[in-house]
Amino acid sequence: MICALGSAVCYGTASVLQAMAARAAEPGTGSGVDPGLLLRSLRQWRYIAGLGLDGLGFVLQIVALLSIPIYAVGAALAASLAVTAVVASRLLHVRLSGIEWAAVAAVCAGLAMLGLASGEEGDRAGTDALRWSMLGVAIAVLLVGAAAGRLPDKSRALVLGLGAGFGFGVVEVSVRLIDSLALPGVLANPALYALLVGGGAAFLLLTSALQRGSVTTATAGMVLGETIGPALVGVVWLGDRTREGLAWLGITGFAVAVVGALALARFGEPPAPERTEEETAAREA
Incomplete structure (x- = not known):
């Protein structure tokens, strides 16, 4: 559970550092999607540090998935939005409303309940x-x-976000289905290819969702997709269980943590850069 929470801290902090790097990068043409933004951001040490934290978070996520039930890891990863919100309020001076601070507290309370209720990972292969x-x-x-590109903006963001969540969920489940990394056996395991395809697809869909639709809607869809489905797979097919007599506490904690994360969905995207007075005057003109 410590690894899962550490992963959430890494992912949440990385988002803020990358946001700061994007804001400090040289402005683009303002004509929409700017492919050069990534290259300009890579010149910022904060963006490099964010990528390093993403890598560390992924390693901690793998360790957690091999040690505790999928439902606990999924809820902890959703809590990265709470980390992003708190860090953004300090480093990016983003104001959190009373409801959002309550959501942060709810996420923490839900994770505490999950930590108390979680048993060991299931023993089914x-x-x-x-x-x-x-x-x-x-x-x-x-x-x-591919099909979602034809949908209206709001529906497209939700579908792409859910799709990204399912892709990340495939990664969570596939880690548990790879029982050995020894060659050549691992190359014959469909779970290896599911992990690679699912992770790549999730990244592409989430990127498209954030560029072409409502960020809050897309992020909420992603949180739902990456938590509920994998949790059910872990319980039904892989034998994940709570501690004896604490199933009610585990279910309650999972629900509270996910609902709290959904309330913080707007932090799925970094804030837009602030305009200078000259840019504001030119825009108004």
Whole structure:
């Protein structure tokens, strides 16, 4: 659980550092999507530090997935939005409303309940059918992303966000389905390809959602997709359980943490850069 929370802290802090780097980068043309923004951001030490934290967060996430139930890891990762909100309020001077501070407290309370209720990870290895199913879901995520481009903005953001969440969920489940990294056996495991395709598809869909629709809607969809589905798979097919007699506390903690994260969904995107007085005057003219 410490690794899962550490992963959330890494992801949440990385988002703010990358936001600061993007704001400090040289302005683009203002004509919409700016492919050069990534290259300009890479000149900022904060962006490099954010990428390092993302890598460390992923390693901690893998360790957590191999030690505790998927539902606990999923809820902890959703809590990265709470970390982003708190860090942004300090470093980016973003004002949090009373409701948002209450949401941060709810996330912390939900994770505390989950920590008390969580048992050890399930002892089921998972079937070949489940491994192939994960690969099928990963491919379906790509197809959904391609089809979602024709939807209206609001619906498109929700579908892309959900798709990204399912992709990240495939990664969570696939880690548990790879029982050995020894060659050549691992190359015959469909879960390996599900992990790679699901992670890549999730990144592409989330990027498209943030560029072309409501960030809050997309992030909320992602949180739902990456928590509820994988949690059910872990309980039903992999044997994840809570401690004896504490199932009610685990369910309550999971629900509270996810609802709190949804209330903080607007922090899924870095704040836009502030305009100078000259830019404001030119825009008004």
